[in-house]
Amino acid sequence: MIIPGILEKSLDEIETKVRLLGSEAKLLQIDVADGVLVDGETFLDLEKLSKFKTKAKLEIHLMVQNPHKYVFALKNAVNYLSQIEADHIEDFIKKSKQMGYKTGLAISPDTPNHELDEYLSQIDYVQFMSVVPGAQNQPFEAKVLEKIKEFKLLHPDVETQVDGHMNTENINIIKLLDVAHFVVGSDIFNDTDPVNKFKELEKNVRN
Numbered sequence: 001m002i003i004p005g006i007l008e009k010s011l012d013e014i015e016t017k018v019r020l021l022g023s024e025a026k027l028l029q030i031d032v033a034d035g036v037l038v039d040g041e042t043f044l045d046l047e048k049l050s051k052f053k054t055k056a057k058l059e060i061h062l063m064v065q066n067p068h069k070y071v072f073a074l075k076n077a078v079n080y081l082s083q084i085e086a087d088h089i090e091d092f093i094k095k096s097k098q099m100g101y102k103t104g105l106a107i108s109p110d111t112p113n114h115e116l117d118e119y120l121s122q123i124d125y126v127q128f129m130s131v132v133p134g135a136q137n138q139p140f141e142a143k144v145l146e147k148i149k150e151f152k153l154l155h156p157d158v159e160t161q162v163d164g165h166m167n168t169e170n171i172n173i174i175k176l177l178d179v180a181h182f183v184v185g186s187d188i189f190n191d192t193d194p195v196n197k198f199k200e201l202e203k204n205v206r207n
Contacts, residue, residue, distance in 0.1 A: 002202045003059065005163060005185035007031035011043055015052060017189060022054030024198055027079070029163070029183050034064040037086055038134030050075040061106060061163070061183075063133050067092040073099060081106055081127055084115055093122050106163070108133055109141040113151050120158060126151070127183070130174075131164030140165035148177045168204060175205060 004025050006017045018028060030049065035041035040063075049058065059079035062070050067082035068091035080096040081104040082089065089105070096103040105119055106127040116126060128148055131138035141164070148160065161181035162174050171182050184201060191197035 001026065001181045002198060002205055003027045003029050003161070003181055003183045004188050004198060005029045005031060005061075005183040006189075007033070007040070007042055007185060009042055011045070011048055014043060014049070018052050018054050018056070020194055021188070021198055022052070022056045024195055025056045027059055028054075028056045029059040029061050029081075031061045031185075032064060032070060033134050036065045037083060038063045038132075040134035044070075046070055046074065047072050049077070052076055061127070062086070062092075063106075068095050071095045071099060071101070078102060079104065081125075083108065083129075083133060084119070085111060089119065093119065097122070106133070107147075109144055109147070113147055113154075116151075120155060125159035125161065125180075127161045127163055128179075129164050130162055130166070130170070133164075138165060140170055145173065145177070148174065148179065152178055168201065171201065171205065 004021050006014055008014045033040045033042045057078040058076045060077055062082045065087055067086050068088050071080055079102045082092045084105045084107050093103055102124045104125040105123055106129055108129045128144050130141050130144040160179050162179055163183035166182045166184040167187045188194050188197050
């Protein structure tokens with residue numbers, strides 16, 4: 001599945017992208033960065049996301065120092081995802097699961113896979129970052145391919161997705177590693193026809 005990724009500083013900009021693909025995609029990922037855990041900073045008043053009227057569900061990707069403080073009962077949200085490099089990961093997982101959300105952890109290119117081990121029995125999926133998190137248009141980190149191979153060998157039943165500089169070329173390589181989902185931001189929204197681009201990528205993943 002292709003998951004359009006939205007990383008914006010204003011609620012209006014987020015809403016514009018949600019409206020654009022909200023009737024096409026099953027799931028949209030909203031990136032949330034506090035400027036502390038990662039360099040970039042985005043819109044942080046998450047409770048206002050509940051005003052969005054969209055068929056698509058929302059996945060909230062928390063790139064913040066204290067992710068447990070950002071887990072709210074959002075009307076359209078179904079997934080909460082935190083960077084494993086954050087603080088209070090146990091509290092984040094507990095709160096997210098208690099509120100009924102599908103809960104995941106994202107791991108940066110330079111973070112060893114074994115950092116995930118103690119949490120795998122508590123979470124639903126893992127997202128591999130193929131760029132340094134915090135901003136779009138970052139270069140693809142090829143070392144993520146070995147990280148995914150290593151992880152899938154040890155944990156073949158854990159659902160995985162990849163986020164960062166996802167385009168047709170990189171997706172065609174990574175989908176051979178039994179990755180389920182791909183988060184795509186710039187390649188969709190910088191296209192002259194984002195809706196058609198999303199459909200092309202989705203069709204490619206299914207083939």
